[in-house]
Amino acid sequence: MGILIDGLRANGCEVTEINHPLELSTAQRVDILRKPWKLFGFAWDLLGLWRALRRDARAWMRRHGRPDAVLVGYMGHFDVLLARRLFRGIPIILDHMIFAGDTAKDRGAHGLRVRLLNRLDRMAIGSATLTVLDTQEHQLxxxxxxxxxxxxxxxxxxxxxxxxxxxxxxxAGETARTNDIVFYGLYTPLQGAPVIAKAARELARRGLTPHFTLIGKGQDYAKVRTITHGLDNVEFREWVEPEDLPALVSSHAISLGIFSTTSKGLHVVPNKVYQSMAAGCAVITSDTAPQRRVLGDGVVYVKPGDPKALADAIEGLLGDPEALKVAQVKALEASRRFSSDIITKPLYQWILHSMR
Known part of the structure; x- marks a missing residue:
């Protein structure tokens, strides 16, 4: 959401933010999608936030008039319903990077829960004038x-x-580029963190022990700890402050993307891949249709769900400093296509067209 706002501003839009955040982390919000009965637990808080949003939105319109468009942020499945009522006749743009039903299914939900969340997705999309998605697979x-x-x-x-x-x-010679490897995420099934753990184990079997920094905690965390037990070259950091994460990732030679074979894992290009490319890391990620289509030769691809293939890719880069440098340069060059001003230009043009 922040990237869309930054990009629209860079393209000349005046963007006013009206925000009363639900004090839940992304992990907690996704957990609610997997366990929809938890919706009742925060329904009262949500209604209170809606009252505040309605008050501020009406006050803004009294001062400034009707906006040209309204952008509803990421995971705005409920907020878009409110926006539709508050801003009648005004284009509503929904940042729909996560399908509730698809995400819940990826986390192990099934049956009625998934059907209800699929209906929530449909209600949200149906309330928007334009739905913004991150890949063609999600668009389909x-x-x-x-x-x-x-x-x-x-x-x-x-x-x-x-x-x-x-x-x-x-x-400047102040530091030397390491051969260290980093992964960060919520250890969700789509990320395939156990594949990374098995690759680290395979490399150790070959006598190669590069330093791995694994950042985060989540569903597959315990499994990864079990697989890597006894590997002294694997460091776990359960939390890094968001403002410190870019510098930490950029200090590593290689950053790892996603490696699962789940349906959701085959539909996405994860934010960590874009971020790691911008940070100047060589990036290894799964060879999926959306990633290859979008990223081109900016990353190194391996077969999804294949620890040996990942180990081979890591060994290939660390064993050839020139190949590693080329991979880092290609990643950075490719990342320049995904700055906020470039990726939001079509949205800016859509808003201009809707004003005519």
């Missing part, structure tokens, strides 16, 4: 009559800044 999950637009997730400016700062330190 919409209905033919839905007005949609594909916008890559991209990377915020701080990731590019972190990559530039790291490159400057290396060029």
């Amino acid at each position: 999950m919409c209905r033919p009559g839905d007005q949609t637009m594909v916008i890559p997730v991209g990377a915020p400016a701080e990731w590019y800044a972190a990559g530039s700062a790291e490159a400057a330190r290396v060029a």
Whole structure:
């Protein structure tokens, strides 16, 4: 959402934010999608936030008049219903990067829960004038009559800044570029973290022990800890402050994307891939249709769900410093196509067209 706002501003839009956040982390919100009965637990808080949003939106319109468009943020399945009522006759843009039903299914839900969440997705998309999605695969999950637009997730400016700062330190001789490897995420099934753990184990069997930094905690965390038990080269960091993450990632030679074979894993290009490319890391990720289509030769691809293939790719880069450098340069070059001003230009043009 922040990237869309930054990009629209860079393209000349005046964007006013009206925000009363639900104090839940992304992991907690996704857990609610997997366990929809938890909706009742925060329904009262949600209604209170809606009252505040309605009050502020009406006050803004009294001062400024009707907006040209309204952008409803990521995971706005409920907020878009409110926006539809508050801003009648005004184009509503929904940032729909997550399908509730698809995400819940990926986390192990099934049956009635998934059907209810699929209906929630339909209600949200049906309430929007334009639905923004991150891949063509997600676009195909919409209905033919839905007005949609594909916008890559991209990377915020701080990731590019972190990559530039790291490159400057290396060029000045203040630090040396390591051969370290980093992964960060919520350990969800689509990320395939156990594949990374098995690849680390396979590399150790070959006598190769590069340092792995695995950041985060989630569903597959315990399994990964079990697989890597006894590997002294694997470091776990359950939490890193968001403002510190770009610099930490940029200090690594290789960043790892996603490696699962789940349906959702085959539909996405994860934000960590865009961010890691902007940070100047070589990136290894699964060879899926959306990633290959969007990223081109900016990353190194391996077969989804194949620890040996991942181990081979890591060994190939670490065993050939020139290949590693080329992979880092290609990643950074490719990342320039995904800055906020570039990826939001079609959305800016859509807004201009809707004003005519």
